[in-house]
Amino acid sequence: MISKTAECPKCKTHITVQGNPGETTIVLCPNCNIKGNFTFQKEKAEIETISNHNIIEVKNLTKMFNGFKALDNVSFNVKKGEILGFVGPNGAGKTTTIKLLTNLLTPTSGHAYINNIDVNKNPTKALLSVGSLIEVPGIYDYLTPHEMLTYFGKIHRLNKNEINQKIKEVLKIVKLSEWEHKKIGSFSTGMQRRLAIAKAILHSPDILILDEPVIGLDPRGIKDVRDMLKQFKNKGVTIFLSSHLLNEVRETCDRIIFLDAGKVVTQGTIKEILNRIKIDTIEVEFLNQLTEVDIKKIENIPEINSFEKENGFFKIKFDGKPETSNTILTKLTEQGLKVVSFSTKKADLESFYVSIMNDEKGVI
């Protein structure tokens, strides 16, 4: 069951109607008693969720710049309806991948397919339903959003009426309606980014490819973009976004691919990746100050690999098994030590990021 708002054709009163997608229901205006039919349109999000269909397929993509391998045999897929985070440090090859996906660069070898069409061989057709955001700063400073979006509307072969209607619609989504006729040069970074998103969604694309959409934005701007992405996902749009910010991908993405030095290091859903993080540290606090004898006793507990003080807490390294953690707690209390707090360190993506980027380069 979904809720929609209908407008009475006579008195323009807004009426909330409830029903199921595809259903038609009779609506009565509470203000002027006029009766009418209301059909619940089947929106994409109501009929499609993430499917197994690969909307983007990247196969063995390699890109050389004057003998330097910026991308090295990269392969991955993006499923229809998912938000995929393409994560890696600066210089990893994210923008290069995005430029290859949008035909701004030609691959040295390998292929990128969108909807099974080779982007490099048939870019117009492959990119027909793609909206992209790749940073090109400053070039529209002398235009207004209306002028800039009109230009892009024409590129997408929308007619004048469609263009004017879409401009109003997308500027409303990105909260720039009041700035339609102001020069872009006077906009803040956040506003320019929102406008770039408006440009990307102007032709109602099914796929959004966004390069670092929140870079340089303040927390408010980041939240706005994040909320917009969720809205697009709810409409069934497939989103591929690059980022070096793990918090961003954790909040918005269904799945992540880690890229480093031009190679895919690892990939998985946020949940899968968090499950792979080994938790092998316990933080413990004692009621009384520990004597040297206490410390010796603790170090002699066989299940404890190491024991040291850090930022006022004692840190115990162990094998990461829950039953071992329980044994350690029992043995500490059996030794007469008064434990005030005892907790295993929470798994976080940041530590995973640091560990894979440092230790496992080129694993997959």
Ligand SMILES: Nc1ncnc2c1ncn2[C@@H]1O[C@H](COP(=O)(O)OP(=O)(O)O)[C@@H](O)[C@H]1O
């Ligand atoms: N046009 C280019 N010419 C030469 N080197 C380039 C070019 N574009 C990118 N690179 C290099 O390729 C690597 C990957 O860059 P890029 O894709 O921009 O990384 P990211 O977006 O992950 O920060 C970097 O070492 C960068 O210096």
Ligand SMILES: [Mg+2]
């Ligand atoms: Mg980049």
